[in-house]
Amino acid sequence: xxxxxxYAERExxxxxxxxxxxxxxxxxxxxRNDVLGWQGVIVVVFAIAVLRPLMSSYYEPPVAEDRKxxxxxxxxxxxxxxxxxxAVFGMFMGVWVASQLAWPELAFDGAWxxxxxxxxxxxxxxxxxxxxxxxxxxxxxVVQRTSRARLAGQISPWFVxxxxxxxxxxxxxxxxxxxxxxxxxxxxxxxxDLWLVIVWVTYFILYIGTIARRKEPHIYVxxxxxxxxxxxxxxxxxxxxxxxxxxxxxxxSYTIWPGVQDAMVQWWYGHNAVxxxxxxxxxxMLYYYLPVRAQRPIFSYRLSILSFWGITFFYMWAGSHHLHxxxxxxxxxxxxxxxxxxxxxxxWASAGNALLTLNGAxxxxxxxxxxxxxxxxxxFYGLSTFEGSFMAIRPVNSLxxxxxxxxxxxxxxxxxxxxxxxxxxxxTLVPALWKRERMYSxxxxxxxxxxxxxxxxxxxxxxxxxxxxQGLMWRxxxxxxxxxxxxxxxxxxxxxxxxxxxxxxxxxxxxxLVGCYNIWMTIASAPLAASEKTDAPxxxxxxxxx
Amino acid sequence: MAELLHRKLERSAVGFVIAxxxxxxxxxxxxxxxxxxxxxxxxxxxxxxxxxxxxxAGRNIYVREGCYACHSQMIxxxxxxxxxxxxYSLAVESQYDxxxxxxxxxxxPDLARVGGKYSDFWHVAHLINPRDVVPESNxxxxxxxxxxxxxxxxxxxHLAAQQALGVPYTQEMIQNxxxxxxxxxxPGSDFTDGVTERYGEATQISAFDGVTTQVTEMDAxxxxxxxxxxxxxxxxxxxxxxxxxxxxxx
Numbered sequence: 044x045x046x047x048x049x050y051a052e053r054e055x056x057x058x059x060x061x062x063x064x065x066x067x068x069x070x071x072x073x074x075r076n077d078v079l080g081w082q083g084v085i086v087v088v089f090a091i092a093v094l095r096p097l098m099s100s101y102y103e104p105p106v107a108e109d110r111k112x113x114x115x116x117x118x119x120x121x122x123x124x125x126x127x128x129x130a131v132f133g134m135f136m137g138v139w140v141a142s143q144l145a146w147p148e149l150a151f152d153g154a155w156x157x158x159x160x161x162x163x164x165x166x167x168x169x170x171x172x173x174x175x176x177x178x179x180x181x182x183x184x185v186v187q188r189t190s191r192a193r194l195a196g197q198i199s200p201w202f203v204x205x206x207x208x209x210x211x212x213x214x215x216x217x218x219x220x221x222x223x224x225x226x227x228x229x230x231x232x233x234x235x236d237l238w239l240v241i242v243w244v245t246y247f248i249l250y251i252g253t254i255a256r257r258k259e260p261h262i263y264v265x266x267x268x269x270x271x272x273x274x275x276x277x278x279x280x281x282x283x284x285x286x287x288x289x290x291x292x293x294x295x296s297y298t299i300w301p302g303v304q305d306a307m308v309q310w311w312y313g314h315n316a317v318x319x320x321x322x323x324x325x326x327x328m329l330y331y332y333l334p335v336r337a338q339r340p341i342f343s344y345r346l347s348i349l350s351f352w353g354i355t356f357f358y359m360w361a362g363s364h365h366l367h368x369x370x371x372x373x374x375x376x377x378x379x380x381x382x383x384x385x386x387x388x389x390x391w392a393s394a395g396n397a398l399l400t401l402n403g404a405x406x407x408x409x410x411x412x413x414x415x416x417x418x419x420x421x422x423f424y425g426l427s428t429f430e431g432s433f434m435a436i437r438p439v440n441s442l443x444x445x446x447x448x449x450x451x452x453x454x455x456x457x458x459x460x461x462x463x464x465x466x467x468x469x470x471t472l473v474p475a476l477w478k479r480e481r482m483y484s485x486x487x488x489x490x491x492x493x494x495x496x497x498x499x500x501x502x503x504x505x506x507x508x509x510x511x512x513q514g515l516m517w518r519x520x521x522x523x524x525x526x527x528x529x530x531x532x533x534x535x536x537x538x539x540x541x542x543x544x545x546x547x548x549x550x551x552x553x554x555x556l557v558g559c560y561n562i563w564m565t566i567a568s569a570p571l572a573a574s575e576k577t578d579a580p581x582x583x584x585x586x587x588x589x
Numbered sequence: 590m591a592e593l594l595h596r597k598l599e600r601s602a603v604g605f606v607i608a609x610x611x612x613x614x615x616x617x618x619x620x621x622x623x624x625x626x627x628x629x630x631x632x633x634x635x636x637x638x639x640x641x642x643x644x645x646a647g648r649n650i651y652v653r654e655g656c657y658a659c660h661s662q663m664i665x666x667x668x669x670x671x672x673x674x675x676x677y678s679l680a681v682e683s684q685y686d687x688x689x690x691x692x693x694x695x696x697x698p699d700l701a702r703v704g705g706k707y708s709d710f711w712h713v714a715h716l717i718n719p720r721d722v723v724p725e726s727n728x729x730x731x732x733x734x735x736x737x738x739x740x741x742x743x744x745x746x747h748l749a750a751q752q753a754l755g756v757p758y759t760q761e762m763i764q765n766x767x768x769x770x771x772x773x774x775x776p777g778s779d780f781t782d783g784v785t786e787r788y789g790e791a792t793q794i795s796a797f798d799g800v801t802t803q804v805t806e807m808d809a810x811x812x813x814x815x816x817x818x819x820x821x822x823x824x825x826x827x828x829x830x831x832x833x834x835x836x837x838x839x
Contacts, residue, residue: 365693535725
């Protein structure tokens with residue numbers, strides 16, 4: 044990989060990695076009397092891990108490569124591997140915390156291993172580690188193909204990828220040490236947040252630069268979603284994380300948003316992290332890999348437009364449905380509910396567009412587990428967006444809120460939609476990137492598919508049951524007009540479902556391990572494919588007579 | 590027509606970026622900005638006090654340990670919640686909360702009004718091993734809090750940062766933050782009077798963990814739990830109204 048860089052590019056890469064190392068050192072020294080110091084050490088170790096391979100092949104002769112006629116896929120390859128590593132980590136943490144709810148002694152009396160500290164390592168590991176790496180990797184791949192142009196940078200893709208992973212490592216290691224802002228899905232502290240801003244701005248410049256190089260007049264729909272994902276996540280991240288550190292040498296900061304305003308900002312962020320990270324980005328994936336795998340064009344261009352702008356506009360209003368019946372003013376709750384219900388239209392337009400694209404290719408869905416992953420993802424997307432709109436209705440929310448129903452809903456989306464579309468895309472992408480004829484084993488893809496489906500269903504049904512039972516027990520009155528159940532009664536009723544949920548999660552994790560093995564074996568030993576000449580950027584056509 | 594317009598938009602990367610930002614900005618601006626300008630958003634509570642340094646330190650431990658992942662601090666305007674937990678929560682009650690800890694999940698019960706419901710001793714026993722007092726509980730044990738000395742030397746910086754963001758801490762409170770933390774957890778010490786002087790007579794002075802020779806993280810966390818819902822009485826005026834608040838029929 045390093046051999047493909049020119050000497051000048053290696054110098055730049057070296058300088059950036061060295062600057063990161065120095066930054067880590069500075070953080071370590073400034074924070075020597077605080078847990079922040081250990082975060083500095085982690086930055087230094089990370090920078091050394093990047094510097095080592097760079098230094099060892101620094102003077103190797105550069106491999107001649109005609110960049111005009113090739114795509115740049117090395118960052119995508121590494122991104123996919125990292126996504127799978129994070130998937131295993133994040134889902135293992137998920138199974139562990141789920142088991143702690145059934146068997147609390149599994150925290151082993153440690154500070155770092157108690158539920159409250161592990162829970163964000165699961166959410167960050169899965170959403171940002173697994174999901175984020177998958178999005179970065181696939182967006183690099185998709186933007187090049189749909190623009191028929193090479194990535195607009197040789198070093199910046201690596202900076203985005205490794206810089207992003209450094210953010211994830213800082214965040215997750217921080218939680219274990221007790222560093223957290225407690226903002227859900229934005230727990231990382233100020234220094235990590237600032238670092239992510241630098242990485243993300245680079246990502247945006249790289250992406251828009253590549254689109255500017257395009258040889259196609261139109262920007263393809265997948266890129267609309269990836270652009271919305273990059274742009275809006277930047278806005279959400281910055282606004283939600285505005286905070287004042289108590290000192291430059293300490294990890295702790297206080298958010299600038301107080302009380303009720305903080306609640307609104309947090310859920311404006313939180314719900315749109317779902318919208319623009321977990322929905323828009325992955326719709327970008329769907330709009331490219333589903334038609335490619337099905338070998339059918341997208342069903343409707345108009346539906347694509349409708350759903351894209353509907354999602355971009357409506358979602359930003361929906362966050363306040365997380366705050367029904369709270370101290371947030373009623374008018375904001377009502378707006379949130381209204382737009383959440385309207386969101387069903389663009390959401391189902393997307394899901395319908397995906398499923399109708401499969402018309403004429405249903406025999407492939409039957410035979411090809413990879414395409415079936417994507418089909419199932421579209422179905423779960425449709426189901427969970429319906430459920431989301433339903434749960435946003437105030438009286439429904441009075442039952443579902445604070446219960447496991449919400450957790451079940453999130454996992455219907457995260458496992459059923461996000462993870463399945465990612466696996467479908469990865470199984471499409473891996474043979475193409477490593478120039479293999481096919482995946483190492485189609486049977487193992489099939490096994491993974493059924494483990495994933497079984498795991499998701501067990502999980503979601505367990506949480507539906509526990510959530511509804513819990514919600515009903517809290518509001519059940521006796522004939523005398525007193526509350527029928529104590530809180531502990533409702534907790535005791537949850538135990539069987541907590542065990543079932545942990546089992547469902549375990550099935551899903553085993554599926555991922557099967558997938559990792561299959562990907563590993565594909566890279567190591569699947570037969571090479573005959574070279575495809577068409578997978579290259581378009582050259583400017585010389586017009587005769589010019 | 591609209592389709593033709595869109596075909597044009599698709600040809601311009603910059604145009605598309607601007608259109609996305611424009612479409613995505615509206616919702617947030619309309620829903621967030623007025624929360625700062627409409628006065629009724631946050632009720633007034635002249636009797637409300639700020640967290641003492643010890644309580645603030647306890648709150649930061651609550652944040653650090655991720656307690657909010659299982660406990661809400663937001664009693665909704667529903668009959669069963671008001672009867673189970675107390676008067677529904679008001680926005681003003683979290684006006685000094687950075688971040689807010691309303692929570693999103695109740696694996697354990699709501700804690701918005703847990704202050705004063707149990708003794709300090711109960712809290713300490715419960716945090717050391719929840720199953721000793723609630724056999725059915727699935728809460729983690731937090732034994733190490735009782736043996737970890739609370740860091741107090743940086744408390745002035747915590748209060749100063751809060752003051753910079755608009756929480757009404759005085760210079761005197763900032764300067765005495767570390768001493769006040771010690772004084773609140775050490776009844777009868779030289780620093781106790783300063784706490785009640787600065788934070789009011791009603792402030793609970795107690796050897797929260799039962800040991801006065803050192804101030805531990807257990808002291809701080811219990812001090813925080815004991816003040817939850819007791820910084821102001823504003824919500825209690827609504828108690829009668831709350832029980833008749835619109836709620837689905839039981």
